[in-house]
Amino acid sequence: MHTIPSQLQHGPFTRADAARAGVTSRMLQGRRFVRLHHCVWRVTSYNMTEDDWITAARLALPPAAHLTGLTRLQQLGLDFGPRRPIRFVVQGDLHLDLDGVFLHRTRQLAPTDEVGVTVAAAYLSYCAHARVIDAIKVGDWLLHGGHTTVDEIHALALSGLWRHGADEALWILEHLDVRSRSLMESELRPILTFAGLPKPEVNVAVPVGEDITLIGDLVYRAWLTVVEYEGSHHQEDRLQYNADLDRYALFRSADQQYVQVTKERIARPKILVGEVYRTLLKGGYDGPPPTFETQWQLLFRSVSVAVGPRRDRIRRSAPRGAVS
Incomplete structure (x- = not known):
């Protein structure tokens, strides 16, 4: 049995590549090779990455x-x-x-x-x-x-x-x-605004003491409310967890309300909107309550x-x- 040329062992290749390496079309039909697309192959033992699949498509x-x-x-x-x-x-x-x-x-x-x-x-x-x-x-x-x-x-x-x-x-x-710094922050913001709540400021400084400011994810300055997204690393990283304890203590000392949001809570968006709304009310918000009608429904449909x-x-x- 012929050894497979090394240049064919590290990703997808064309039939022309195989021919130049001395591998015939008949050999490509054997168990040691897998056809990906017309005239594009890989060796059976090679595990394709996402970039490899794109390369294979380019070759075809x-x-x-x-x-x-x-x-x-x-x-x-x-x-x-x-x-x-x-x-x-x-x-x-x-x-x-x-x-x-x-x-x-x-x-x-x-x-x-x-x-x-x-x-x-x-x-x-x-x-x-x-x-x-x-x-x-x-x-x-x-x-x-x-x-x-x-x-x-x-x-x-x-x-x-x-x-x-x-x-x-x-x-x-x-x-x-x-200014949005993460995909989940960007999911959280329209969940609030498409329900009719005011548009928050994004990642802006919030004063919490003399010469001390914190950056809030979504900030309702007029109603002393911050909405914070907590990724899983906030719970798994002990340094981050303890830093968060200090952070929220500073918010409380400055009478700054906050709502902590996780991925699981975003998965129940109406309940989340209701909690933010009630927190805004405590801060003096007197605007309309959230609604889950036409605008809200558009959020989960195609842009078209x-x-x-x-x-x-x-x-x-x-x-x-x-x-x-």
Whole structure:
């Protein structure tokens, strides 16, 4: 039995790569190799990473195909959302059926970079299919990380309103906040505002004593209320746990109300909204109570539902024959 060449043992490869390494098509049919896509293989003993699956898809697609949507954003380090299907876009009417890959087609390709379409373009594509709450979380993450800007997204969307996701991205922009420091903070904020509670300040200084300030996650300054998200590390890391005890003691000494929120409490959003509302009342809030009607329901539906039927929007400026 021939030894498998080392250059084929560390990831996916094409049939042409195999041939150059001395592995014939007949040998590829044996048990030591697994077919991933047409003309793309791996050795049976190799465990594929997520990056390997993207590489395999690239090898099976023409060079003109570019990463897009959530897959492109995950390449930035975004740890959110499904990894399948892997999303590519290609200019032209190319039809390929690859397992675990979704190939978008367009007559006018969005701007690209060395990874795929640009981050702003990928966000437009994501917004075309995402729920409102998820588009806010991902948008906040992109802005806070400096991966794109509101102006970049806005300009790209306006330059081609016919594109899938352009109107959706424009609609979502007013709900984003560059100051949000985590995905869960970005989930917590719209849960409160889409229920009709006031919009809080995000990650701002809260005075708690002479020359002492703390940064509050979501701050209702007028009603002396802070809403704090506590990730699991706040409970598992003893140093963090004890620092939190000191932190909340300072809040109490300054008569600063606070609501502590965990992932489990976010999973029961109506109950959470009610607790924040009651805390605001104690601080003197006299605004309307939360409501869980139309605006609230939109939060958990797609952005496209919020902006209305695409057929009524696409007629504005679609170039002839454009698809996306």
